[in-house]
Amino acid sequence: MASVSFQNIEKAFGSTKVIYGISFDIHDGEFMVLVGPSGCGKSTLLRMLAGLEEISAGTIAIDDKVVNDVESKDRDIAMVFQSYALYPHMTVGDNMAFSLKLRKADAKVIAQRVSNAAKILNLEPYLARYPRELSGGQRQRVAMGRAIVRDPKVFLFDEPLSNLDAKLRVAMRAEIKALHQRLKTTVVYVTHDQIEAMTMADRIVVMHDGRVEQIGEPLELYDHPNNLFVAQFIGSPAMNIVNGTVRRSTGAAYVEAPGGVRWPVGHTAGADGQPVAYGVRPAHLTLGGGDNAVAGEVIVVEPMGSETELLVQAGEAQFVLLTHGRPAVNPGDKIGLTVDPSMVHVFDQKTGARLAA
Amino acid sequence: MKRLTLKDATTEAKLLLVGIPVLLWTMLPIYHLFLFSISPKESAFAGKLWPDHPTLHNFEVVFRQQHYYLSHFWLQLWNSLLIAVTVGLLTLLVATGAAFAISRLKVKGGRTVMNLALFTYFIPAAFLAVPMYKTMGNYGLLNNQWALILAMVTIAAPYSIWVLKQASDKLPYELDEAARMDGASPLQLFRLVYLPLMMPSLVAIGTYALLLAWNEYLYAFLLLSNDRQITLSVALGNFLAADDSPWELLMTVGLIYALPPAAIYYAFKRYMVGGLTAGAVKS
Numbered sequence: 001m002a003s004v005s006f007q008n009i010e011k012a013f014g015s016t017k018v019i020y021g022i023s024f025d026i027h028d029g030e031f032m033v034l035v036g037p038s039g040c041g042k043s044t045l046l047r048m049l050a051g052l053e054e055i056s057a058g059t060i061a062i063d064d065k066v067v068n069d070v071e072s073k074d075r076d077i078a079m080v081f082q083s084y085a086l087y088p089h090m091t092v093g094d095n096m097a098f099s100l101k102l103r104k105a106d107a108k109v110i111a112q113r114v115s116n117a118a119k120i121l122n123l124e125p126y127l128a129r130y131p132r133e134l135s136g137g138q139r140q141r142v143a144m145g146r147a148i149v150r151d152p153k154v155f156l157f158d159e160p161l162s163n164l165d166a167k168l169r170v171a172m173r174a175e176i177k178a179l180h181q182r183l184k185t186t187v188v189y190v191t192h193d194q195i196e197a198m199t200m201a202d203r204i205v206v207m208h209d210g211r212v213e214q215i216g217e218p219l220e221l222y223d224h225p226n227n228l229f230v231a232q233f234i235g236s237p238a239m240n241i242v243n244g245t246v247r248r249s250t251g252a253a254y255v256e257a258p259g260g261v262r263w264p265v266g267h268t269a270g271a272d273g274q275p276v277a278y279g280v281r282p283a284h285l286t287l288g289g290g291d292n293a294v295a296g297e298v299i300v301v302e303p304m305g306s307e308t309e310l311l312v313q314a315g316e317a318q319f320v321l322l323t324h325g326r327p328a329v330n331p332g333d334k335i336g337l338t339v340d341p342s343m344v345h346v347f348d349q350k351t352g353a354r355l356a357a
Numbered sequence: 358m359k360r361l362t363l364k365d366a367t368t369e370a371k372l373l374l375v376g377i378p379v380l381l382w383t384m385l386p387i388y389h390l391f392l393f394s395i396s397p398k399e400s401a402f403a404g405k406l407w408p409d410h411p412t413l414h415n416f417e418v419v420f421r422q423q424h425y426y427l428s429h430f431w432l433q434l435w436n437s438l439l440i441a442v443t444v445g446l447l448t449l450l451v452a453t454g455a456a457f458a459i460s461r462l463k464v465k466g467g468r469t470v471m472n473l474a475l476f477t478y479f480i481p482a483a484f485l486a487v488p489m490y491k492t493m494g495n496y497g498l499l500n501n502q503w504a505l506i507l508a509m510v511t512i513a514a515p516y517s518i519w520v521l522k523q524a525s526d527k528l529p530y531e532l533d534e535a536a537r538m539d540g541a542s543p544l545q546l547f548r549l550v551y552l553p554l555m556m557p558s559l560v561a562i563g564t565y566a567l568l569l570a571w572n573e574y575l576y577a578f579l580l581l582s583n584d585r586q587i588t589l590s591v592a593l594g595n596f597l598a599a600d601d602s603p604w605e606l607l608m609t610v611g612l613i614y615a616l617p618p619a620a621i622y623y624a625f626k627r628y629m630v631g632g633l634t635a636g637a638v639k640s
Contacts, residue, residue, distance in 0.1 A: 052534050073540035085531035089553040098549075099539035146539070 002063040002076075002153035002186055003028045004049065010057035011044055011210075018044055019210045021058065031180050031187045035197040036207035037233070043158055045207070046190045050079050050156050062153060078147035079156040082163060084139045086131040086146075093118075093127040096145045110149075117148040120179070137168045144179070155180075157189040161196065173199060194234050198222070206230050228352035231279050231345055237309065239279045242317040243349060246270035255346070259315025261294055266341025269355040270348075276355065279345035282309070282322035286338045287329070293336030298329050312337060390615070393608030401605045415609040424606055426596050429584050437571060437588040438617070440502055444509040445567030449559060451514050456521035457547055461533055471522060474515035482512055483575060490579050504580040505588070509573060513566040524558035525551070560628040568618050589614055 004026040011019035019041045026032045034042040047053040049060055051072025059066045067075050078099075086095050093114055100110045118124045121141040131139055140160060147155055160176070161169045177200050180187055191197055197204050198218045206213040206221065206229070213233075214226040225231035231239050244257035246265070254262040255270075255278040263278050270276045287310075296314035303326060310321040310329065314337060321337065329335060346355045393401055394415050396408040403409075417423075422430045459467035477485075489508050490499070498504035528551070536546045552559070574590045581587045589610065596607045 050534075050538060052537070072538050077538070079535070079538050081531045081535060083529060083531050085529065085535040087532065087536075087550060098536075102540040102545060146535075150539075 004032075004154060004186065004188065005061040005064070006045070006049075006058070007061070008058035009045065009048065009055065009060065011041070011048065011053065012056045017210065019056075022207075022210075022212050023058075024205060024212065024215055026186060026188060029184045029186055031177070031189065031200060031202040032205065033189045033191060033197040033201035033203075034205045034207060035191055035194055035233075036213075038192055039209075040207040041210040042190045042192075042205075042207050046079075046156055046158055046188060049154075049188060050077060051075055076152050077154045077156055078150045078152040079158065080140075080143045080147050080160045082159040084131075084143040084163075086139060086142055088131050091128050091130055092123060092134070092142050092145075095131070095142055096149050099146065099150050113149045113151070114145075117145040120148065120182070121145050136164050137172060140164065140172060141175075144176070148179075148183070152185070154186045154188060157187065157191075159191055160189075161191070162193070169196075176200065195236055198234065204234075206233060208233075224354070225345060226354050228277055228279075228347045231347065231354075235281055237282045237320050237322060239281050239345070240285070240317075240319045241277050241279045242315075242319075244276060244278050246272055246274045246276055246346075248272045257315050257317060259317070261315030261317075263294065263344070264339055264341045265344060265346055269346035274355075275349040277347040277349050277352070279347065280319075280339055280343065282320040284340060284343040285319060285321040286340075287321070287323060287327055287335055288338050289336035290338050293338050296335055296337050298331050298333045298335055301329060301331060387615075390608050390612050393605050394612045396605055398603070398605050415605050416613075418606060419609050419613065424603060426592070426599075426603065427606065427610070429592070430589075430610070432585060433587060433589040433592045434613075436502065436586065437590065437614075440506055440509070440577075440588060441567045441571040443506050444513065444570035445563045447506065447510045448513045448517050448566035449563045451510065452517035452521050452562060453552070453555070453559065455514075455518045456525050457551055459518075460522045460525040461528075461546070461551065462543060471515075471518055475519055477515055486575055486579055489576065493580055498580075500581055500583050500586055502581065502586060505573070505577050506570075508576050508580060509566070509570040512576075513569050517562045517566060520562055521555065521558055525555060528554055557628055560625045564621060564625055567621065571618060 006025070007023050009019055009022045010017070022041075022045065034045060036042050044053060048055050051067070051070065055068050059068055061067065062075060062077070087098065090098065096114045096117055097110050100113065114127070115124070118127055121144060123138070123141055123145055126134060126138060126142075131142065134142065140163075143160070157176070161172050164172060173196060176189075189196075189200065201218055203215060203217055204221055205215050208229050214221060214230045216224075218234075221230055221234045225234060225239075228241070232241060242255075242257045242261075242263070244255040244261075244263065246269070247254055247256050247262075249272055253265050255265055255276060256262055257278065263280070265278075294314050296312040296319070298310055299313055299318065300311040302309040302311075306324065308323050308326055310323070310327075312319045312321055312335065319337065347353060348355055392406075392408065395411045395413065396403070397410060397412055397414065400408055400410070419427055419430060422428055455467075455471070458464045459471055489511075493499050493504040493508070496504075498507070532550055532554075533546060536550050541549065572590065573588075574594060577588045577591045578594060581591065584592075593607060593610055593614065596602050596610075
């Protein structure tokens, strides 16, 4: 177990800069997820921690020991690759034992650790098989087993589930999380899938264009996104965003959107006349008329069983509404949309920064 | 069950129409070789499809070295084998190391070196024979089998490096990274991961270099002259020096000389299969 610390990390490939001074700490035993769209630098950051990429500037420390110039094999970390990277000419057992054999570990210790890892991962019947004889999920587990046998200070996962089909992905998600709760080893996990990030992480680092947008616990990011990017990236279905202008001259404050629609804001977000991006999550919109209701027209109804997703036209913008149950609405119906003003998010239109709310 | 349609039948017929003549065309010289080797000297040129009195006498003469031209048959066969195997192994050593350095370790300038080596193929090997003779003379290697070995490795290496480099480019790079993180040094990576996965290509290239040296005549003829040093291919060439060449013996030795390559091919064929990296990474 170990803590990891990034200090002012920069990375450039030739003259192309891909990471601009990133700093954050990962606590001992924490499950930290780096999430962001492709090209945001999350994998590069992980590979620098792994020792597979040079660090252009800044320092990376594991347990307060700077590892910039330490070879990857001496950093005491293990990595699970997106493509599994199993040695095809070795059996499952040999794949898992490889690192220990290279370290000249005692044969008894090797056998014991491999069988232990195989037990944890339900790989015992497959130890004598070759990777080509395994299914995708089994290969994925072998890749994890290879990491587990080393009992490293930190586990690194580089998009380990993106090659699996949807059903298996959900199952493996739970398996990895259970594994972490059992082993309590520090984990750094890279993914582009915000659902994976939300469901697995103790804390999430949201990255975008080589910078950190926000660091926090999953629900903190969901409830209080620091900026427009995080607001739109975290949460599924994505947050509804509409541009408008703050009006707080008469009575209750609201944001006036194109088409004359008035969206309520309950707090002190934005000054009168300030152009803002107004955001509300699909789950925080409710159907029904009230004094503050916004008039809309149903365009699409998507029943999903326990929930129903509606696409609604309000003014010049379209909104997604997620509701439990099965509301009796059809496309073309005129409806009212109600918003709890304490649940809305208001961002500066230019900078994208969150305005006090 | 699939029914044979007229179209399928026509396609099949066309293929056979091309295939059968090509097969005959290829087999005809080999058949003649065989025919000569089982014919008595007097009827060797009788022009029959099968000799009246087929005999194995020619083989007996060859194996017992009972002819002036054949006085060193076994030694020369051994020379051919020794040189061919050494060339195969040396070429593998050089080419595998170079391909690993260029493709996996990404040594700076590696590609340039490979391209320069390939550039030597712009000049036909025959033109380089005399300069090579001069060079070997400078090193005092003339009439030494090392001269032929080094010359053949020089000729075989560029192509071998290129082929092996292409093959190793296809190995997933994540394997190297995984091995590095597992604690493998470059040499361990080479030995424990790279070599096993490259085996099919290595067998193919080793066989290529071996056969290249086995079949070589010009360089062997130039660089070796002593009857006890030369390879069997040069000895075969010497048969033609006489006015009344013993054709039936020449063909017999030729047939014998053609057998090891065929044997090597069949022995190593099963290694030359693809799919060895299956299961390494998701593709």
